[in-house]
Amino acid sequence: MPYSITYTTAGTTYNLNGANAGIGVTIRYLGDQGFGMAPMQRITQRGPLQQGDTDVGYRLDPRIIQLPLLVEAMTMDTGYTARKGLLKIFTPANGAGILRVTTDLYDRAILVVPMGGLDFNQDPQSGYHIRTVVQLRAADPTWYDPTIVNAAQTPTITGTPTPVPLTIPWTAGSSSINSTLNFTYDGDFISYPIISVTGPITNLLITHTTTGYAIGVSGTILVGDTWTFDLRYGQKTVTDQTGANKIANLTSGSSLADFAIILGANTITVTGTTTTSASTVNITYYTRYTGV
Numbered sequence: 001m002p003y004s005i006t007y008t009t010a011g012t013t014y015n016l017n018g019a020n021a022g023i024g025v026t027i028r029y030l031g032d033q034g035f036g037m038a039p040m041q042r043i044t045q046r047g048p049l050q051q052g053d054t055d056v057g058y059r060l061d062p063r064i065i066q067l068p069l070l071v072e073a074m075t076m077d078t079g080y081t082a083r084k085g086l087l088k089i090f091t092p093a094n095g096a097g098i099l100r101v102t103t104d105l106y107d108r109a110i111l112v113v114p115m116g117g118l119d120f121n122q123d124p125q126s127g128y129h130i131r132t133v134v135q136l137r138a139a140d141p142t143w144y145d146p147t148i149v150n151a152a153q154t155p156t157i158t159g160t161p162t163p164v165p166l167t168i169p170w171t172a173g174s175s176s177i178n179s180t181l182n183f184t185y186d187g188d189f190i191s192y193p194i195i196s197v198t199g200p201i202t203n204l205l206i207t208h209t210t211t212g213y214a215i216g217v218s219g220t221i222l223v224g225d226t227w228t229f230d231l232r233y234g235q236k237t238v239t240d241q242t243g244a245n246k247i248a249n250l251t252s253g254s255s256l257a258d259f260a261i262i263l264g265a266n267t268i269t270v271t272g273t274t275t276t277s278a279s280t281v282n283i284t285y286y287t288r289y290t291g292v
Contacts, residue, residue, distance in 0.1 A: 195283050
C-alpha cells in the first residue's frame with residue numbers, strides 16, 4: 001500500500017496526498033513536523049537542603065502538527081478554487097477531526113483540531129500555486145491504531161453453565177461469574193479502555209490485578225440495562241443506556257482515573273452474582289503510541 005495521509009472531519013474524509021473529487025482539489029503532501037515523540041515535561045520535587053532534585057514522573061503536553069501542502073494551479077480561478085477547497089477541509093470546528101497516516105507497515109491516527117496556517121500570503125506575480133503550512137493541535141498527543149481491540153480470553157465460572165460468545169467470553173450461568181482475562185498489550189503508551197456492561201449483574205467488580213486498580217458497582221445492573229464506563233481522559237464517565245449518570249453507584253474503592261491497559265502483560269478479573277446468559281462485560285481499547 002502506498003503512503004496515505006487523510007483528514008476526516010464532519011463525516012467526510014479528505015485526501016492530503018492526492019485528488020479530492022468532491023471539491024475539485026488535488027493536494028501534494030510535502031512533509032510533516034511534529035509526528036515524532038510527544039512533547040513532555042518532567043515533574044520534580046526538591047527539599048529545602050536537597051542537592052539537585054527528585055524526579056517523580058512526567059506528563060505529555062499537547063502536540064502541534066504542521067503539514068506543508070501544495071495545490072498546483074495554472075490560473076487565478078483555479079488558485080482561488082484551491083483556496084476554497086483547503087478552507088473547506090480545515091474549517092475551524094469544536095469537534096476533533098482525525099488525521100490518519102497509513103503505510104505498508106502501520107496504520108496510525110490522532111485526534112486534532114485546526115489552529116491556523118491558512119492565511120494564503122501569496123504574490124500573484126509569482127504564480128497561482130497554493131503553498132501553505134496547515135497547523136493542527138492534538139490535545140491528546142498520543143497516536144493510536146484505528147483498529148479497536150476487543151480483549152478476549154476464556155475464563156471460568158461457577159453456577160449452571162450456558163455457552164455465550166462475549167467480547168470477554170465466559171460461560172454464563174445462573175449463579176455468579178468469576179472471570180480472568182490475560183492478554184499482552186504491545187503499544188508504547190498506556191490506553192484507557194471503554195467498558196460496556198449489560199445486566200443482570202449484582203455487585204460487579206472489575207479488577208486490574210496487575211496494577212491493583214478496580215471498578216466496582218454497588219447493587220444490581222438490571223436485565224436489559226447497559227452501563228458504559230468511559231475511562232478515556234476528558235471523559236471518565238459512567239452512564240446507562242439512557243445517558244443517565246451512574247457514578248454515584250460506584251463503590252468507594254473504584255478508580256476511574258487510574259484503571260488503564262498497561263504496557264506488556266495485563267490481567268483483569270471480573271466477578272459478580274445473579275448473572276444469566278444475557279450478562280456481558282466488553283472491554284475495548286485502542287493501541288496507543290507516543291509518536292510515529
